[in-house]
Structure formats: structure tokens, C-alpha cells
Amino acid sequence: MSSPETENDSEDGAARSPWAEVVALTGLFRERVWAGPFMVALGLGAALADTLGVGLAVMLLFALLGQTQRIAEGGGILARIHQAIESVVGSDVSTVAAVFFVFILLSAMLVYAYQVMTAVMMNHVAQRMRDLVHHQYVTLSYRYLQPREQGLLLHILATETWTVSDAFYHLARVGVNVCAVLVFGAGLFFLSWIVGITAFACAIAVFALLRMLSVPVRRLGRETLAANQVLAERMLVSLHGMRTLRVFAQETYLLRVFGAASSRVRRLAIRAEWIKALIGPLGEVGSLGALIVIALVAGRSGVDVPTTIAAVLLLFRLQPHLREIETSRLALAGMNASLRSVRETLIGEKPLAVEGSKTFAGMAEALRFEGVTFSHDPRRRPSLDAVSFTIRKGETTLLAGPSGSGKTTILNLILRLYDPDGGRITVDGIDFHEYTRASWLSSVAIAGQDIELIEGTLAQNLKIGARDADMAALRHVCDLVEILDDIEALPDGFDTRIGPAGQNFSGGQRQRIGLARALLRAPDFLILDEAMSAIEPDREMRIRERIAEVMRNGTILVVSHRADAAVFADRTIAIAQGRIVDSAGA
Structure with missing residues (x-):
């Protein structure tokens, strides 16, 4: 850790x-x-x-x-x-x-x-x-x-x-x-x-x-802290993995390991109280x-x-x-x-997110990766190795590659979650780290597999990136991605609770809610990360056409391992093992 x-x-x-x-x-x-x-x-x-x-x-x-x-x-x-x-x-x-x-x-x-x-x-x-x-x-x-x-x-x-x-x-x-x-x-x-x-x-x-x-009490304090951390982890597993653990019939195992962690906390607390008593x-x-x-x-x-x-x-x-x-x-x-x-x-030096001072006013030409290198662990091969490619304004670019090829790392760099270890990322020739994160991200929206729905209501989830959006705007974007009828059929409508990780909804519904949330932000740069993998083909086609119309003056980056995704792209960037292996459509 x-x-x-x-x-x-x-x-x-x-x-x-x-x-x-x-x-x-x-x-x-x-x-x-x-x-x-x-x-x-x-x-x-x-x-x-x-x-x-x-x-x-x-x-x-x-x-x-x-x-x-x-x-x-x-x-x-x-x-x-x-x-x-x-x-x-x-x-x-x-x-x-x-x-x-x-x-x-x-x-x-x-x-x-x-x-x-x-x-x-x-x-x-x-x-x-x-x-x-x-x-x-x-x-x-x-x-x-x-x-x-x-x-x-x-x-x-x-x-x-x-x-x-x-x-x-x-x-x-x-x-x-x-x-x-x-x-x-x-x-x-x-x-x-x-x-x-x-x-x-x-x-x-x-x-x-x-x-x-005091000596045994201090030792027990260290052991109790470690035991409480384990117990907190077990709590998170029980709550966040509620559905998965049941699907694999792991209730007995879950009860046993939670009980063991809880019992250890109890024993340590009693031992500490014995001494204090x-x-x-x-x-x-x-x-x-x-x-x-x-x-x-x-x-x-x-x-x-x-x-x-x-x-x-x-x-x-x-x-x-x-x-x-x-x-x-x-x-x-x-x-x-x-x-x-x-x-x-x-207290102490810790890495803050890199923050620029300029205000981003919009992309005029292109976003470029210029020899970008990134490594999650210096003991392993780089996740990205001197990667260079261009995403042009007004185009739909497909980033294709197998799992583990570096696609998610590229997205995290674009979203300013990571900073490059080497090389640079530019927007219209300017290193985009010179811009404030808030101003850059205000023009970006993402929908996809790693962008979770959070605990709260449907309306709260949809408005994460657009706090001031009114109900008319919510209904409009939900209609675009064909989720409005599903929401209105619910007893509480937009006030329906999402549930842990959105588990009150099907996979396809969660993806359409994520798409609506991204579109509500009215982005100039839209990222779709396997964003329609659980949606029926006919419905996916209709939604893609509507998104293309909404984003006709914007830029779209589609991330997928599906071969047929190239049909919707102006250019394709293929990546494997952290390196660009092909860039078609230039």
C-alpha cells in the first residue's frame, strides 16, 4: 500500500x-x-x-x-x-x-x-x-x-x-x-x-x-489501529461487493472473515480495557x-x-x-x-495535482501526445512508452487496443488524473498543464466503464457536471439516449435512488444514464470509453447518430477493443503494450 x-x-x-x-x-x-x-x-x-x-x-x-x-x-x-x-x-x-x-x-x-x-x-x-x-x-x-x-x-x-x-x-x-x-x-x-x-x-x-x-497500552494501540483498518476494508467489501459476492455464493465466507476481523477488534479492545481498568x-x-x-x-x-x-x-x-x-x-x-x-x-510533502495558471478557452486545432511516457511501477515496463498521436478538433477518433494496452492510462492523462513521466501533452501547441484543471475539464466529459454512478438520486448523478441544469435539460439529454421512458416509469422518477454503484439499474440503463450525464455537460470534447457495450445494437446505432449530431462541432474520442467501432471514426489509433502500432485515417 x-x-x-x-x-x-x-x-x-x-x-x-x-x-x-x-x-x-x-x-x-x-x-x-x-x-x-x-x-x-x-x-x-x-x-x-x-x-x-x-x-x-x-x-x-x-x-x-x-x-x-x-x-x-x-x-x-x-x-x-x-x-x-x-x-x-x-x-x-x-x-x-x-x-x-x-x-x-x-x-x-x-x-x-x-x-x-x-x-x-x-x-x-x-x-x-x-x-x-x-x-x-x-x-x-x-x-x-x-x-x-x-x-x-x-x-x-x-x-x-x-x-x-x-x-x-x-x-x-x-x-x-x-x-x-x-x-x-x-x-x-x-x-x-x-x-x-x-x-x-x-x-x-x-x-x-x-x-x-503505558508500554502494553501503546503496543495494543498499534495492533488496534491495524485491526480496525482490516475491519473497515471488510465493511467496504461487504457493501460495495454486495451483488458480486452473492452471485458467487460467498455469503458464508464473507460472514466468516468479517466475524474474524470484528472479533479481533473486540479482543484487542477488551485487553486494552483490562489494562486501563x-x-x-x-x-x-x-x-x-x-x-x-x-x-x-x-x-x-x-x-x-x-x-x-x-x-x-x-x-x-x-x-x-x-x-x-x-x-x-x-x-x-x-x-x-x-x-x-x-x-x-x-503533514509532510505529498504530490498535489499539477495546476496551471491559464484559463482554457477551447481547442482550435488539436490535442497531441508528444513522446509521452508513463509508468505505474518503475519495476515494470512502462504503461506508455514514448507515445505520440494527434486528436483533431471536429473529428471522431477511435483509440483501439486490447486490455492492458494503455488505453485507460491515456484517458487518465487526458483527464489530468495522471501527469506524464516524460514527454508532454499539448493543446494547440501549448502544454495543457499550463491551464487550470477546472478550466480544461470544463470542456471535457466522459462516459464509460470506469466512470461510476455514485450514491444518490438519478437527478444528482446526472447533474454532477452541470449543477445548474434545469429539469428540461435533464429530460432532453435523457430522451437523446433513450432512458427518459425508463426513468418516468419509476415511481420516484428522477428522485429514484441509484443504489450502490448504480445496482438498482441494468448494465444498459447505467450506460445510458452515464451518456446522459456526459451530454448534459455540453462538452467540446467527449470521451466514450466502452460507453455502449451493454446497449442493444439498434439502439446503439440510434444513440450514436444523435451524439454525432449534438457533437457536430466538437471532438469525440471513442475507446474500444471492438473492431466494428472503426466504422464510426474518422481516424483510428491502435495501441498495444504501451506503444502506438498504427494510426489510420490521417
């Missing part, structure tokens, strides 16, 4: 940490660079309010018990806060309770604002990623994208873009939780430096224990051990009861933040392979 270039890129990317992957992707969000710090600031504000709320809760408890003097006797930061509150609001229990409630309300409001902001930012990130990946799929060179697995491309667009959103969320949560840990840790040190140092040492021990889980129990055990150690140290160091209670409460509030830091870190480790696949899709 991958070219050597992308394989090397993947190897380089494998050495990156998930943090580096996220940082690399943040460059795509320069216009919203303020959002991350703003979210962290909201979280920091909530942590500050929470810390003060813990102190007020202790003071409220002792006030309710009528033992506020013990706070003053203990000294330290609680005594100073208590003294400051009493100097402002007095010692009334209801007043202290009101102040405590205000801080709880403030903390809740900050948490709500943070959650709303998080939801907004996550959806912005997901949309931005989807749009950027889709933009790459649309604008990158067709030659670059063609060999890629469709399952992988679909999985990146549909799933991994959300993974990036989740990664940014976890990164923001790490920032918020680090700030919360710093605030709570500072609170512990202000309460008692002995308690603070003890809590810090315990936190490091618990964090080191949880950190050991250890965070909670290990964190709880670590927290309990830390509380016991802090209580013993506080008791032996002569720390007063109110301070010890406040420290224990702060530690209880601190531990979830430490656990969430590790949860986010493990989540990011599991996302590493997914983040790398998105980064490789969006």
Missing part, C-alpha cells in the same frame, strides 16, 4: 511519543491557539475554588461542633484564613456556611464552563480534522491516492479524526490536572511542610507504579497507603487535628487528579498509532 517514502515516514513517526504527535498536529490550529491555555485556566480556577472550599468545609465542621478555638490554637494557614473570614463576616455559623456555599457554587460554575468549553473545542477539532483529511483526499494527486487501501482512507477520515479530538481533550485534561495537583500540593505545603513533602513522595511512588502500564484499583490502593503514611507522619510530627483533617481532605481531592493524569497518559499512549496515521496524512 505504502510507497517507500511513506514507509520511511512511518518508521520515523514510530519513534515519536504521543505528546510529540499531538504537538505536531497543534500547528493546524494556530487560529485557536488560545483555547488550550483558556481551558487550563478554567480548570485552574476550579481547582483554586475547590482548595478554598476544602478549607472552608473544615472550618464549617468545627464551627458546627463549636470548636473553632481549636483552629485558632493550631495556627498555620487555616488559622489565618479563619481569622480573615471572621474579620469580614464574623463567626456566625450560618454566615460561614453561606461563604462555603458561594465557593462551592463558584467551583461548580467553573467546572460547567470548562465542560461546555471542552465540548465545543472537541467538536471544532474533530470537524477541522475531518475537513483537512477530506481536503487531502480531494486535492492530492490521484496517482498518489490510487494505490492506497480504501479501508485505511475511510478509517482515517471517519474514525481517526475523532481520535485526534480525544487526544486534544486528554492533553487539555493533563494540563488541567497538573495545575490542580500544583494547587492542591501548594495547599498541603501551606498547611504543613511535613505533610506536603510526605504527600509528594507518596504521589511519586503511585505515579511510578501506574506508569508501568487497573488504574482505578491501583490508584485506590496507592491513595490508601498514602493516607496511612501521612496520618502516621502527621501524628508523630505533632501536626494539629484540624490541619491533619484538612490535609486528608486535600489529599482525597488530589488523588483523582493524579489518577486522571495517568489515565490520560495511557489513553494518549494507546492513540499513538492513530495520531501518527493522521499526522502522516496531513
